[in-house]
Amino acid sequence: xxxxxxxxxxxxxxxxxxxxxxxxxxxxxxxxxxxxxxxxxxxxxxxxxxxxxxxxxxxxxxxxxxxxxxxxxxxxxxxxxxxxxxxxxxxxxxxxxxxxxxxxxxxxxxxxxxxxxxxxxxxxxxxxxxxxxxxxxxxxxxxxxxxxxxxxxxxxxxxxxxxxxxxxxxxxxxxxxxxxxxxxxxxxxxxxxxxxxxxxxxxxxxxxxxxxxxxxxxxxxxxxxxxxxxxxxxxxxxxxxxxxxxxxxxxxxxxxxxxxxxxxxxxxxxxxxxxxxxxxxxxxxxxxxxxxxxxxxxxxxxxxxxxxxxxxxxxxxxxxxxxxxxxxxxxxxxxxxxxxxxxxxxxxxxxxxxxxxxxxxxxxxxxxxxxxxxxxxxxxxxxxxxxxxxxxxxxxxxxxxxxxxxxxxxxxxxxxxxxxxxxxxxxxxxxxxxxxxxxxxxxxxxxxxxxxxxxxxxxxxxxxxxxxxxxxxxxxxxxxxxxxxxxxxxxxxxxxxxxxxxxxxxxxxxxxxxxxxxxxxxxxxxxxxxxxxxxxxxxxxxxxxxxxxxxxxxxxxxxxxxxxxxxxxxxxxxxxxxxxxxxxxxxxxxxxxxxxxxxxxxxxxxxxxxxxx
Numbered sequence: 001x002x003x004x005x006x007x008x009x010x011x012x013x014x015x016x017x018x019x020x021x022x023x024x025x026x027x028x029x030x031x032x033x034x035x036x037x038x039x040x041x042x043x044x045x046x047x048x049x050x051x052x053x054x055x056x057x058x059x060x061x062x063x064x065x066x067x068x069x070x071x072x073x074x075x076x077x078x079x080x081x082x083x084x085x086x087x088x089x090x091x092x093x094x095x096x097x098x099x100x101x102x103x104x105x106x107x108x109x110x111x112x113x114x115x116x117x118x119x120x121x122x123x124x125x126x127x128x129x130x131x132x133x134x135x136x137x138x139x140x141x142x143x144x145x146x147x148x149x150x151x152x153x154x155x156x157x158x159x160x161x162x163x164x165x166x167x168x169x170x171x172x173x174x175x176x177x178x179x180x181x182x183x184x185x186x187x188x189x190x191x192x193x194x195x196x197x198x199x200x201x202x203x204x205x206x207x208x209x210x211x212x213x214x215x216x217x218x219x220x221x222x223x224x225x226x227x228x229x230x231x232x233x234x235x236x237x238x239x240x241x242x243x244x245x246x247x248x249x250x251x252x253x254x255x256x257x258x259x260x261x262x263x264x265x266x267x268x269x270x271x272x273x274x275x276x277x278x279x280x281x282x283x284x285x286x287x288x289x290x291x292x293x294x295x296x297x298x299x300x301x302x303x304x305x306x307x308x309x310x311x312x313x314x315x316x317x318x319x320x321x322x323x324x325x326x327x328x329x330x331x332x333x334x335x336x337x338x339x340x341x342x343x344x345x346x347x348x349x350x351x352x353x354x355x356x357x358x359x360x361x362x363x364x365x366x367x368x369x370x371x372x373x374x375x376x377x378x379x380x381x382x383x384x385x386x387x388x389x390x391x392x393x394x395x396x397x398x399x400x401x402x403x404x405x406x407x408x409x410x411x412x413x414x415x416x417x418x419x420x421x422x423x424x425x426x427x428x429x430x431x432x433x434x435x436x437x438x439x440x441x442x443x444x445x446x447x448x449x450x451x452x453x454x455x456x457x458x459x460x461x462x463x464x465x466x467x468x469x470x471x472x473x474x475x476x477x478x479x480x481x482x483x484x485x486x487x488x489x490x491x492x493x494x495x496x497x498x499x500x501x502x503x504x505x506x507x508x509x510x511x512x513x514x515x516x517x518x519x520x521x522x523x524x525x526x527x528x529x530x531x532x533x534x535x536x537x538x539x540x541x542x543x544x545x546x547x548x549x550x551x552x553x554x555x556x557x558x559x560x561x562x563x564x565x566x567x568x569x570x571x572x573x574x575x576x577x578x579x580x581x582x583x584x585x586x587x588x589x590x591x592x593x594x595x596x597x598x599x600x601x602x603x604x605x606x607x608x609x610x611x612x613x
Contacts, residue, residue, distance in 0.1 A: 456520030505613030530588030530609030541599030
């Protein structure tokens with residue numbers, strides 16, 4: 001047969017090869033394409049067809065070279081630009097892929113090319129450029145009368161990642177109508193249900209996907225997260241174990257498994273993570289994850305060591321440099337730590353977190369003017385960044401700047417409200433007694449999450465206002481009334497970092513319950529995801545409200561930073577006594593924490609964050 005091809009033209013050979021490829025005879029197709037190229041080396045169709053064939057065979061290097069040669073011979077090939085973009089995206093070169101899809105659309109001109117718009121949306125989604133991804137996908141949808149499952153699936157992913165969970169679920173349901181047994185769609189739906197705080201429904205969908213054969217690391221990992229939300233910790237551990245059996249270096253599983261073990265009081269909480277690092281010492285990812293956990297566990301020397309290990313393989317990674325800087329400054333290695341911070345900011349000067357963390361370390365080092373400059377830069381980049389606002393406010397206070405009192409009038413903005421009992425209860429005391437029983441059933445851990453501010457206590461998992469607990473919902477209604485009044489009473493001031501965010505509406509973002517035991521407390525902190533934050537007291541130890549040393553009280557104004565030459569207790573601006581039925585509302589950017597208490601009884605609270613709608 002090949003002998004007959006010897007007398008054919010390059011175009012005839014390409015046609016014969018294409019026919020052979022469609023019939024599944026890839027060897028004959030490849031021979032035909034190569035024979036055509038031997039006769040005409042710059043034959044654009046032969047180059048692109050051979051490139052596409054080699055890509056399917058896994059030879060990405062040769063495939064890319066052939067596609068580029070085809071485009072060099074004739075750049076007016078939209079489909080080749082599209083194919084090259086797909087190859088580059090699959091190889092992890094998303095930025096280069098985006099250029100190719102743009103070229104595909106440019107070469108297509110006025111001809112509709114929904115596939116290129118769809119692929120462009122895929123790349124933009126992978127790059128977390130969500131508004132642009134949505135725009136590209138909308139163009140693909142507009143050119144496609146009957147959207148495919150793939151289009152709908154990507155549509156749902158972009159909606160979900162943009163925070164539109166209900167819309168994403170509706171879109172995904174349309175895809176499932178077309179492919180009800182497609183396990184990837186079911187898995188995506190389970191993840192969205194989990195994010196919508198509907199873990200029981202999420203678990204049912206996970207089980208259906210598993211019954212249909214889904215057996216992958218991501219699936220087991222996400223099922224483990226759902227089981228955690230349902231308080232089924234042993235099963236969650238087993239699910240994480242199955243994820244690691246598929247992929248021993250699955251970073252998200254290793255991270256959340258370590259966090260769960262920590263909450264369960266396991267001293268060897270990071271065992272699997274350490275083993276994975278030992279098995280893959282050249283990867284910066286897992287040592288970086290480990291370092292983050294060690295920092296949260298306040299094991300600063302070990303965190304610094306882990307950050308250094310990660311930096312051996314990614315020496316210019318801004319997040320790793322930042323973590324090393326924070327750890328070294330806390331260890332007293334101030335100049336080395338600040339240099340690591342400077343290197344991190346130089347590598348990513350527009351990163352607000354890096355600027356904010358640098359400001360915090362400069363405050364610890366006593367370099368207040370420099371800290372103020374970094375905090376100011378962070379506030380300019382992200383005016384709603386609560387940590388940056390808190391650090392700027394602290395720098396002003398330390399330097400005696402009058403702007404501190406003007407921006408955060410603690411007596412004015414911290415409000416104490418005695419809530420009335422919900423309907424069906426004669427008084428707030430009887431309601432709180434019943435609410436305490438409902439909450440106790442939700443506290444199934446042995447210690448607080450590693451990345452939270454509790455010490456000597458536990459915290460509930462998930463958004464407690466969205467879990468359907470009857471008495472919590474009754475309290476939420478009373479709290480909503482109080483928040484509405486608080487926000488309505490705030491004056492208008494568009495230039496103010498707190499008041500300037502005031503709008504006609506607001507919404508809850510997070511909510512949880514904390515339980516502190518004897519000697520328990522909250523470290524001083526701010527709430528990064530809020531605008532207005534809170535504490536509602538369900539139960540407190542007897543006598544705490546009148547305690548002469550104010551044990552268990554809520555205090556405002558003292559930072560968690562070990563400031564050089566400054567006694568932090570002198571920075572306390574206001575203290576509020578805890579009393580059952582009392583709600584305290586305050587700006588999320590205001591430092592706050594609690595004083596440890598010696599009583600044997602527990603302190604039970606509910607807290608939440610609010611942001612403008």
